[in-house]
Amino acid sequence: xxRTLLVLAxxxxxxxxxxxxxxxxIKASGTISLGVRDSSALSYTLGNDKxxxxxxxxxxxxxxxxxxxVGKKLETKYTLVTSQNRIPLVQNGTVDLECGSTTNNAQRQxxxxxxxxxxxxxxxxxxxxxxxxxxxxxxxxxxxxxxTGTTSVQTLRKNERAQNIDFKEVYGKDHADxxxxxxxxxxxxxVMDGSILAKNIASSKNPGDFKIVGEELSVEPIAxxxxxxxxxFLKAVDDSILRQIKDGSLAKLYDKWFMQPIPPxxxxxxxxxxxxxxxxxxxxNNKPMEDYAKK
Amino acid sequence: xxxxxxxVFCRDTLSGEQVAGCFASGRDQTYLQxxxxxxxxxxxxxxxxxxxxxxxxxxxxVLRTLPDSPWLVRFGNAWVELFRNIPLxxxxxxxxxxxxxxxxxxxxxxxxxxxxxxxxxxTSARIAEQLxxxxxxxxxxxxxxxxxxxFTTLQYYRYVLLPMAYRIIMPxxxxxxxxxxxxxxxxxxxxxxxxTQFYYQVGEETGHQREVYxxxxxxYAVSALLVNQVMGFxxxxxxxxxxxxxxxxxxx
Numbered sequence: 001x002x003r004t005l006l007v008l009a010x011x012x013x014x015x016x017x018x019x020x021x022x023x024x025x026i027k028a029s030g031t032i033s034l035g036v037r038d039s040s041a042l043s044y045t046l047g048n049d050k051x052x053x054x055x056x057x058x059x060x061x062x063x064x065x066x067x068x069x070v071g072k073k074l075e076t077k078y079t080l081v082t083s084q085n086r087i088p089l090v091q092n093g094t095v096d097l098e099c100g101s102t103t104n105n106a107q108r109q110x111x112x113x114x115x116x117x118x119x120x121x122x123x124x125x126x127x128x129x130x131x132x133x134x135x136x137x138x139x140x141x142x143x144x145x146x147x148t149g150t151t152s153v154q155t156l157r158k159n160e161r162a163q164n165i166d167f168k169e170v171y172g173k174d175h176a177d178x179x180x181x182x183x184x185x186x187x188x189x190x191v192m193d194g195s196i197l198a199k200n201i202a203s204s205k206n207p208g209d210f211k212i213v214g215e216e217l218s219v220e221p222i223a224x225x226x227x228x229x230x231x232x233f234l235k236a237v238d239d240s241i242l243r244q245i246k247d248g249s250l251a252k253l254y255d256k257w258f259m260q261p262i263p264p265x266x267x268x269x270x271x272x273x274x275x276x277x278x279x280x281x282x283x284x285n286n287k288p289m290e291d292y293a294k295k
Numbered sequence: 296x297x298x299x300x301x302x303v304f305c306r307d308t309l310s311g312e313q314v315a316g317c318f319a320s321g322r323d324q325t326y327l328q329x330x331x332x333x334x335x336x337x338x339x340x341x342x343x344x345x346x347x348x349x350x351x352x353x354x355x356x357v358l359r360t361l362p363d364s365p366w367l368v369r370f371g372n373a374w375v376e377l378f379r380n381i382p383l384x385x386x387x388x389x390x391x392x393x394x395x396x397x398x399x400x401x402x403x404x405x406x407x408x409x410x411x412x413x414x415x416x417x418t419s420a421r422i423a424e425q426l427x428x429x430x431x432x433x434x435x436x437x438x439x440x441x442x443x444x445x446f447t448t449l450q451y452y453r454y455v456l457l458p459m460a461y462r463i464i465m466p467x468x469x470x471x472x473x474x475x476x477x478x479x480x481x482x483x484x485x486x487x488x489x490x491t492q493f494y495y496q497v498g499e500e501t502g503h504q505r506e507v508y509x510x511x512x513x514x515y516a517v518s519a520l521l522v523n524q525v526m527g528f529x530x531x532x533x534x535x536x537x538x539x540x541x542x543x544x545x546x547x
Contacts, residue, residue, distance in 0.1 A: 084498070084499050087502070107500075145486075148483075148492060161309055170486045172486060173495075177484075181486065
């Protein structure tokens with residue numbers, strides 16, 4: 001009887017802990033778990049547990065503002081996430097804040113909350129410069145690589161049916177793997193967010209061999225993710241983003257990561273800020289991808 | 296715990312709407328159809344890998360027990376040590392990325408075939424070891440009796456040693472066959488569209504991680520149980536009354 005009560009009590013604890021107060025949690029523990037990626041332009045790794053990138057550095061500044069908000073210096077625990085596990089890890093509490101390359105869409109808004117959009121991404125096609133592929137129609141009969149767990153998989157599917165073309169899809173387990181499929185010749189094209197394509201090409205051995213071509217297959221707002229139903233934490237993160245936009249530090253950060261040479265190869269991505277990103281900063285919002293497609 | 300939303304499997308993969316009867320026609324597909332397709336890949340890769348492993352493993356197992364050919368024994372030892380000591384995932388990567396670079400002729404080989412070879416070679420080392428232990432479990436007199444009857448080495452293996460050895464190792468062979476179904480999930484890392492890849496992609500796409508997880512789990516469990524039952528059937532049919540087998544008769 002006593003053992004049953006203990007088990008029931010423990011399981012009640014496990015199920016009862018849903019609407020969490022992240023601010024209280026990080027104040028109590030003094031650490032915050034930051035989700036980072038390994039090979040996207042906005043958040044990537046240099047090896048040796050060093051994580052850098054536009055969104056990673058922005059998140060570090062958000063954590064600085066959060067430290068001021070809770071009144072205690074917060075230690076950052078960098079947690080590597082993948083396209084497949086980022087949402088479950090945010091949902092179950094392993095990761096408190098994820099600032100990588102996650103698209104804000106209506107489906108995901110059911111599971112997590114998104115902060116203000118800080119980058120608007122377009123999905124393009126990367127190919128070998130000598131392949132002669134110029135648009136998605138040229139992909140008919142070829143093999144196309146994309147990463148498992150990203151929105152690009154569904155974008156490809158939609159375009160395949162809508163334009164009545166047929167290509168073979170090859171799934172990489174992460175962005176570096178998908179680019180390797182293109183590099184090694186196992187795929188003729190790699191379809192993914194433009195900044196991820198640019199970053200992987202810039203870091204490759206011979207960047208001149210690759211080109212980004214084709215129309216914009218999809219326009220996607222990228223934002224930081226936090227747990228659902230925690231309005232205080234979301235507001236704190238949003239306030240920090242607003243501050244960074246208003247005092248110009250976010251614009252300087254964009255210039256540092258997209259226009260200047262970046263590690264590890266010290267090449268620049270050379271991607272000036274798009275009109276869509278400028279508009280997102282001028283009117284901070286967390287509208288999902290579907291709202292962008294409607295225009 | 297919130298209830299599970301099973302109808303997610305009947306959604307069309309493009310529009311997200313429910314499809315009556317759970318099976319769409321033409322170019323459309325429901326998630327259930329996709330899952331069954333992925334299961335088909337898992338079964339194909341596993342069964343083909345098992346076939347490769349049985350053939351190769353038998354050859355290597357026999358080589359390791361030959362009495363008069365030290366170099367063949369050494370070759371068998373090297374084979375087993377090589378494929379047993381490298382993790383399976385690393386072996387699959389080597390087959391998929393490194394081998395085509397070293398021998399450009401292999402670049403054009405279908406990736407599925409490379410995964411089948413990778414899985415098969417890995418499992419062949421384990422089956423070789425099991426066969427060797429089965430042969431060595433037999434009394435030495437069996438081999439000498441075969442030689443005394445005038446059999447060549449090939450003949451006394453074929454007619455005396457191997458029939459008994461295979462019956463002895465049926466239990467670990469059953470485990471190995473079930474293992475290869477579970478190990479086939481590493482094919483996900485080299486872009487084969489099998490069940491584990493389905494779980495990652497569709498779990499993320501629909502947001503219904505738990506329902507997809509249970510679906511995939513059920514299919515893996517069903518595959519392994521089917522293999523278990525088939526091997527059990529084979530064991531019972533092959534049983535020789537009066538022969539002492541490891542584990543006793545009808546252990547499972």
